[in-house]
């Protein structure tokens with residue numbers, strides 16, 4: 001069956017970079033317009049078209065996108081924002097940057113996304129907003145969370161960094177509900193620009209402010225040394241945008257391939273005692289496959305499994321640590337035992353290698369190695 005030899009290392013993630021990325025990157029290099037040039041604008045336009053929104057604002061990372069998103073909603077000192085402890089740390093850090101307080105709420109055991117009933121229970125006087133994360137590419141319960149937000153007058157920032165292409169319970173693509181939504185393009189994401197992020201703004205005014213803030217507080221018609229508000233350098237370079245344009249051209253194919261790899265895993269792991277595969281879909285909801293994270297039985301020795309797989313050149317990772325237990329968030333008063341569903345998921349989940357070009361034999365190798373380690 002071709003493909004890499006049976007002993008080659010299998011990484012956790014791997015970007016798909018081809019001739020088109022090189023061609024467009026060269027086009028930028030030859031043009032001399034390395035930042036704030038036409039490639040950046042093209043990337044924003046083509047991303048917005050792909051997603052099905054009017055506009056999108058490119059920035060230097062998912063984290064900087066989240067930071068500007070939090071500022072756009074005006075969350076700051078005295079504000080509490082209801083969010084998930086089962087996430088990547090940036091979704092809470094972005095609140096701390098602005099002096100807002102993350103209030104964690106437990107997650108749903110199947111989707112691992114914010115449980116709306118936990119959000120309702122935790123909401124209070126100081127609540128200013130909700131920051132749901134579409135974790136591992138599974139769509140969060142947006143209609144339910146939006147209902148809570150509407151009742152209580154809360155704003156919403158959606159962290160869709162892991163969910164480009166996911167479809168929610170109302171059949172809508174994640175990021176297209178009119179909330180401010182964030183995507184990210186680090187090399188392990190569904191598409192990459194090396195580093196990069198994108199903000200779907202709730203309207204033209206918000207988009208103009210985001211474009212100004214990412215560019216040192218300049219309006220579009222201003223000179224380099226003119227600034228009309230506090231700003232940052234959160235620009236995405238045109239070189240990175242060139243990668244983004246090339247990746248968008250093959251995004252549908254890459255997403256399809258991720259679906260195929262996930263189903264091969266599901267088949268390969270079927271019947272393996274002590275391993276539960278993640279759900280791909282539920283009703284009209286569709287996961288956009290970001291990572292392949294299995295749930296091990298409570299008795300399994302996860303560290304030993306990671307070591308066994310590593311001995312065979314197979315990367316795997318305990319995934320994800322609960323972010324309320326990271327030292328600087330513990331300082332807010334969080335401790336173990338507060339979010340049992342998230343903590344149990346965190347204690348027993350394992351990410352397996354997952355990328356579009358994974359071959360059948362690589363997937364089989366991972367499944368066999370996992371079965372062997374568990375036996």
Ligand SMILES: Cc1ncc(COP(=O)(O)O)c(C=O)c1O
Pocket residue numbers: 061062063064087088090091133159161162184185186195196197
């Ligand atoms: C859920 C989530 N939020 C935020 C980020 C931050 O994105 P970036 O690494 O591009 O800053 C990531 C990326 O890893 C993520 O997975």
